């Protein structure tokens with residue numbers, strides 16, 4: 432928190448998913464145990480899921496995922512945490528300059544550290560009168576955004592004084608966000624040349640969530656369409672796909688890997704992938720899209736494949752989020 436000498440009125444809690452503390456099987460197991468036990472994330476009945484999680488998943492997945500984490504780990508640690516911290520510092524500086532110290536920003540991770548209880552306590556200790564929660568997910572989904580709400584609510588239950596509360600459910604068509612992602616793509620193309628085809632890849636979700644009313648699928652489509660329009664792309668130049676399927680059930684379609692396998696047969700051998708649902712780069716963008724899926728595309732006959740970086744801690748991203756915060760606090 433920047434010290435401006437003035438008591439802040441509003442505290443803004445930025446929340447991202449969270450990440451293991453180390454790229455080791457033991458650390459990934461601790462992380463997955465907390466993450467995958469969240470009833471918003473896996474909606475199976477608890478006794479059945481307890482047996483599957485503890486009897487199978489937590490034995491098999493941690494070492495495989497730890498290997499993937501090792502391929503993207505940096506000297507600052509996990510990209511998701513390092514980039515979220517840098518983004519939060521940039522948003523904090525921007526918002527403090529714009530609000531004259533009336534608004535302070537804290538970062539929290541839904542799973543792992545710094546946790547939501549700890550970061551909320553920091554905001555409470557400076558005497559905030561209002562709390563704005565901004566989950567770093569542009570598109571609303573129950574497992575991501577909904578779960579942030581659950582944990583914030585469970586912490587607030589223990590507070591004597593409840594401040595005024597606002598919660599940003601999504602910002603999937605917020606004009607500055609759309610423009611910033613489009614500019615990211617345009618700048619990438621200016622520097623490295625334009626690919627023949629653009630894939631918009633979003634994290635997947637069980638298909639059942641959509642039929643139960645989760646707006647995520649529609650919001651991903653709306654974001655991609657607006658970004659494509661901003662870039663004046665024609666319908667044949669781009670496609671939306673969903674990545675990171677977990678388990679064997681039916682998830683939102685089309686699956687990213689399946690489209691990458693068929694694109695070369697359709698004559699598309701040169702593809703760029705952008706992931707507008709991820710505020711910062713992480714395992715799912717850097718390893719799954721950036722490394723594993725490139726191999727899938729090349730094996731199918733693809734020739735050129737590139738991942739366009741997320742907005743990350745860029746000044747443009749800090750500007751988007753600071754503008755969004757100001758709008759909600761007017």
Ligand SMILES: C=CC1=C(C)c2cc3[nH]c(cc4nc(cc5[nH]c(cc1n2)c(C)c5CCC(=O)O)C(CCC(=O)O)=C4C)c(C)c3C=C
Nearest residue numbers: 448449450451472473496511572574575634677713714715
């Ligand atoms: C049932 C499982 C999962 C659901 C539902 C799910 C939804 C979901 N996830 C994100 C964002 C991220 N997920 C990340 C990693 C990740 N996701 C799952 C499973 C589900 N996600 C797992 C098991 C993992 C861990 C890695 C692995 O073992 O494969 C990440 C990256 C974390 C990192 O450390 O870098 C993000 C970000 C969203 C937005 C979402 C719903 C739309």
Ligand SMILES: [Fe+2]
Nearest residue numbers: 634635675715
């Ligand atoms: Fe996930």
Ligand SMILES: [Fe+2]
Nearest residue numbers: 675714715719
């Ligand atoms: Fe993944």
